[in-house]
Structures are given as structure tokens and as C-alpha cells.
Amino acid sequence: MCDSCGCPADNSTSARRIDLAQDILSRNNDIAGHNRRHLRDRAIFCLNIISAPGSGKTSFLERLGRDYGRETAMAVIVGDQQTDNDQRRLQEAGLAAVQINTGAACHLDADMVHRAMHKLDLASCKLLIIENIGNMVCPTAYDLGEELRIAVISTPEGEDKPAKYPDLILSSDVLLINKVDLLPYLTFDLQECCRQVEEIKPGLPVFAVSATSGEGMAAFWQWLKERWPAE
């Protein structure tokens, strides 16, 4: 288990630790199931976005809100260790947003999301997006009740991130490669990055996007809408 937060994301071989980790995950999965049923009953589609800090999760959501918020009512639950900076940014972009501060914990769990859901007015909401804590490892173990999991890496992080963090790729339904507007200034090898993804999870959809310029956003939105159950 991860000593800082008790998350079961390491390879400890101690039987007691494994039992405890299974208990934590089993309780989490029960609450995630409850979240999923609650959202499905209300026809709300839910996404869980996971990346390193600074990959552009909040920027991407600000853009999504500005470009598509009038067409589709969206709300965001956003997790950070401290501050309500992201909540304020998202609200300024016209989105309903609730901030979770996790303190020492390095991931969101289903119970935190459940409590945050009750702080939002979801009556007219069609899309609930959870921006997870910036961390490419611990959040991957926690189902939050989402329908789709979105992994984000950004070009300044380097093309080797899929190979270094395969659990993120394996547990995700789509990968966004953000900050492609910076490609002319970096050595980031897009083809090599996609090759690594294909080796880890063949067929995983990948979108090259820029939250700054808007490149790739329309293609991603179109793909996302096709995954929505017909109303």
C-alpha cells in the first residue's frame, strides 16, 4: 500500500496488506456502483480524467465548457490536494463545479465523489466530469462510477509516458495527447508515443489535442457523443 494515503497501488507482498487493500477496493467498488446507478437513473454520462499535474486537464475542461456548454449541460467535480483554484477557473468558464481537497491523499475515491455529487444541482446535467488528482498511478486503482475513463498526457512530458505508466493506459478508454500546439518547439515523437500505446492496449482511441488552440477538440467531442446512450 502507498504509505501516504493507504491506496493499494503498490506491489506489496504482505498478506495483511493485500487483505486490507482488497477491503478498501471492495468498499470503494460498492460505492462506485451506487454512483453509477444514481447517474444512469438520471441519464447523466460520467467521465473520469486522469493525468500528471499540469497536463492540461482543467484547461481542457474550460475549453469544453466554453465550446459545448450551451449545447450540453455539464458539471465538474475536481480534486486537488489544496486550493479551490480549479473550481474557480471552471466556474468562470460557465461550468457548475465542486472542489474536493484531499489533503494527504493522492487519488479521489468513490465516497468523496458521492459526497461531492450531493453538493451539485444535477437536475439538468447531462455530462458529469471528474477531474482526478494529478497523479498517473494511484487514481487508476479506483473506480469512481464513471462510464468512460480518459487518460491525458501532454507533449512536454515526453513520448515515453505510456511505456512508463502502462496501468493508466490499460485502465483507460481513450487517450488525449494534449499541448500539440507545442510540437514545433519540442522533441516529442508523436508516432513513437502512439506505438507504445498500441503495444500496451491495441486499438485504444488516441486524440491529439490542444486546449490552447482548440485543435482536435471537435473530433474528440464527436467521438464522445457517439458513446452516449441514445436519449
Ligand SMILES: Nc1nc2c(ncn2[C@@H]2O[C@H](COP(=O)(O)OP(=O)(O)O)[C@@H](O)[C@H]2O)c(=O)[nH]1
Ligand atoms: N501550450 C499549451 N499549454 C497548455 C495547454 N493546456 C494547458 N496548458 C497550460 O498548462 C498549464 C497547466 O494546465 P492545467 O489545465 O492547470 O493542468 P492540470 O493540472 O492538468 O489541470 C497551464 O499553464 C496551462 O495554461 C495546451 O494545450 N497548450
Ligand SMILES: [Mg+2]
Ligand atoms: Mg487541474
